[in-house]
Amino acid sequence: MSRARVLLADDHKIITEGLRVLLEPEFELVGTVEDGRELLARAGELSPDVIVVDISMPSLNGIDAVRQLKEAGSEAKVVFLTMHDDVMYANRAFEAGASGFVLKHSVPSELVTAIGEVLEGKTYISASIAGDLMEFYRSGKHKKQSPLSELSSRQREVLQLLAEGKSAKEVGKILHISVRTVEFHKYGIMKELGIETSAELTQFAIRHGIISV
DSSP: OOOOOOEEEOOOOHHHHHHHHTTTTTTTTEEEEEEHHHHHHHHHOOOOEEEEEOOOOOOSSSHHHHHHHHHOOOEEEEEEEEEOOOOOHHHHHHHOOSSSSEETTTTTTTHHHHHHHTTTOEEEHHHHHHHHHHHHHHGGGOOOOOOGGOHHHHHHHHHHHHHOOOOHHHHHHHHHHHHHHHHHHHHHHHHTOOOOOOHHHHHHHHHSSSOOO
């Protein structure tokens, strides 16, 4: 019986090396990527059964990358492995198409368990956040729109790249759009979010886990 194929997405090499040691006895590791854009590029060619992905990654965060993969028809199961223990992140992860949500401070074996569960078509959530997430859903808080939901996929891409300190020219080159289009998106983002300065834009991105510091 062939082993399940797993793709790792995390920008910290020490993390991916540790995960490799943990997972290789159980699964076939088909590759590692360091940012969301590389994940989009490699997922199709590597055809993983499961993608283990962090939320905070450069260039394109894990949640938006997974959302784009799912919109493109990817059938890979997704398990988020993250330090973000706020239920808002878990909610956004599942909305994007995740099947599992594991906290990095959990015992290592929990990730192996989570991968096994999602391969069986189940949903897995770290026990330390599961209760809070269930209460979050019961209270109806998940129905309240996040400010991020008001932005288009392209606007969120532009927001992250600008918040990382890239110039409009650099953003345009990465996204294959004109500088004028980047500036148009920036204006739309700031208007939608009620933000007036680039510093506030960066603070918003940090606060919502789009970038990390």
